[in-house]
Amino acid sequence: MKPLRVALLGCGVVGSQVIRLMHEQSADLAARVGAPLELAGVAVRRLSRKRDIEVDPALLTTDAESLVTRDDVDIVIEVIGGIEPARSLIVAALSRGKSVITANKALLAEDGGTLHEAARAGNGDLYFEASVAGAIPLLRPLRESLAGDRVRRVLGIVNGTTNYILDKMDSTGASFLDALEEAQTLGYAEADPTADVEGFDAAAKAAILAGLAFHSRVPAEQVHREGITDITATDVASAKAMGYVIKLLAICARSDDGRTFGVRVHPAMIPRTHPLAGVREAYNAVFVEAESAGQLMFYGKGAGGAPTASAVLGDLVAVGRNRLAGTRGPEESTYAHLTVHPMGDTVTRLHVALDVADKPGVLARVAELFAKHDVSIQTVRQEGQGDDAQLVIVTHRASDAALTATMDELRALDIVRSVAGLMRVEGDD
Numbered sequence: 001m002k003p004l005r006v007a008l009l010g011c012g013v014v015g016s017q018v019i020r021l022m023h024e025q026s027a028d029l030a031a032r033v034g035a036p037l038e039l040a041g042v043a044v045r046r047l048s049r050k051r052d053i054e055v056d057p058a059l060l061t062t063d064a065e066s067l068v069t070r071d072d073v074d075i076v077i078e079v080i081g082g083i084e085p086a087r088s089l090i091v092a093a094l095s096r097g098k099s100v101i102t103a104n105k106a107l108l109a110e111d112g113g114t115l116h117e118a119a120r121a122g123n124g125d126l127y128f129e130a131s132v133a134g135a136i137p138l139l140r141p142l143r144e145s146l147a148g149d150r151v152r153r154v155l156g157i158v159n160g161t162t163n164y165i166l167d168k169m170d171s172t173g174a175s176f177l178d179a180l181e182e183a184q185t186l187g188y189a190e191a192d193p194t195a196d197v198e199g200f201d202a203a204a205k206a207a208i209l210a211g212l213a214f215h216s217r218v219p220a221e222q223v224h225r226e227g228i229t230d231i232t233a234t235d236v237a238s239a240k241a242m243g244y245v246i247k248l249l250a251i252c253a254r255s256d257d258g259r260t261f262g263v264r265v266h267p268a269m270i271p272r273t274h275p276l277a278g279v280r281e282a283y284n285a286v287f288v289e290a291e292s293a294g295q296l297m298f299y300g301k302g303a304g305g306a307p308t309a310s311a312v313l314g315d316l317v318a319v320g321r322n323r324l325a326g327t328r329g330p331e332e333s334t335y336a337h338l339t340v341h342p343m344g345d346t347v348t349r350l351h352v353a354l355d356v357a358d359k360p361g362v363l364a365r366v367a368e369l370f371a372k373h374d375v376s377i378q379t380v381r382q383e384g385q386g387d388d389a390q391l392v393i394v395t396h397r398a399s400d401a402a403l404t405a406t407m408d409e410l411r412a413l414d415i416v417r418s419v420a421g422l423m424r425v426e427g428d429d
């Protein structure tokens with residue numbers, strides 16, 4: 001049987017594991033695909049770099065452009081990362097009728113449309129299971145298994161670095177910076193952790209998930225994004241005292257009338273009884289709620305060389321089978337053309353801790369302000385006395401715009417000395 005020839009772009013954390021698995025499992029992969037898979041070349045930036053695995057020097061090249069356009073290449077795997085040259089290389093490959101597998105969430109979120117259009121024009125496949133939640137099968141269930149259902153909400157922990165940091169803060173009482181330092185020492189966080197701790201990585205994944213869940217294209221800039229750098233040990237401790245844990249969540253949810261949806265990434269308090277609360281260390285987990293299927297949960301390793309390569313190899317088998325059958329996998333589905341509503345229209349709850357003057361009438365004035373914005377209060381309690389007096393309030397569900405307006409006015413009240421804690425509450429509705 002004529003082999004399917006594979007060009008690999010990148011031989012770093014993920015790429016090196018793709019090579020190892022292609023080699024170690026070559027007989028099984030050939031049997032599953034229906035033809036042997038053969039590496040045609042491996043594009044890297046530095047030929048002389050010492051690598052985790054041995055790569056035949058004859059396969060290595062720094063000329064990725066020539067590699068992806070070679071006539072003897074059928075499938076291109078892109079694990080370089082970043083926007084350029086990854087985008088140009090993928091488009092060049094797709095335009096020549098090759099199929100492409102990518103793990104590049106940043107590129108898919110920023111300009112997925114260009115890639116999908118190139119795949120359609122070239123009549124090839126574009127698969128990207130590894131781009132969200134590493135090893136966890138999540139995109140194929142959304143794209144195929146749930147294609148007959150109506151997804152209401154996707155709620156998940158999709159960034160292992162921030163989950164590791166928040167978990168350490170919760171279990172040891174560490175500060176954000178101490179937990180970050182430990183994550184860096186253990187290799188869970190990059191030297192420059194911005195993409196993770198500021199929520200960019202999770203926002204890119206949220207854009208991809210929302211696009212699949214709601215059959216609409218989601219521009220990355222429409223994802224509301226907040227990171228975890230401002231979370232203090234006190235925030236974590238007070239959440240814990242109330243039976244909550246703080247997680248960085250990616251939330252994609254249809255509006256009640258189903259006409260729009262929201263996509264957001266921000267830290268939130270969730271009850272310790274919620275299944276996502278038990279997601280520890282660098283693990284990922286995603287909850288999907290669909291009208292007929294009900295609640296589904298996907299859990300596992302969201303990153304790492306071998307777990308991510310597992311997802312890439314799954315795509316490789318699927319794409320290989322499609323090529324042999326002369327067919328293509330499912331195209332991008334954007335027929336619904338739903339729009340992303342602004343963050344202000346999102347319905348959520350708020351936990352607020354206010355340092356207040358300890359005198360009669362304070363509670364009434366604060367409550368009055370909530371009522372003015374139509375925000376009802378679920379619980380309120382006073383902690384401490386005198387200079388230490390604090391009002392801890394948890395609201396019922398209200399629009400984020402109403403909650404923000406309430407907070408703006410609260411800050412201006414003479415009886416409110418400062419806002420000591422402010423966090424959205426999710427997962428108990």
Ligand SMILES: NC(=O)c1ccc[n+]([C@@H]2O[C@H](COP(=O)([O-])OP(=O)(O)OC[C@H]3O[C@@H](n4cnc5c(N)ncnc54)[C@H](OP(=O)(O)O)[C@@H]3O)[C@@H](O)[C@H]2O)c1
Nearest residue numbers: 010011012013014043044045046079080081103104303304
């Ligand atoms: N790491 C994970 O756990 C994980 C999980 C899910 C998704 N991903 C995604 O997978 C992709 C790769 O991640 P990674 O962690 O494997 O990255 P990495 O370790 O930094 O490896 C990147 C590879 O790309 C090569 N490269 C960079 N620029 C190039 C260029 N212009 N031309 C040719 N080769 C070039 C590098 O060459 P040199 O080796 O010569 O430097 C290196 O081999 C990213 O999109 C990432 O978001 C990663």
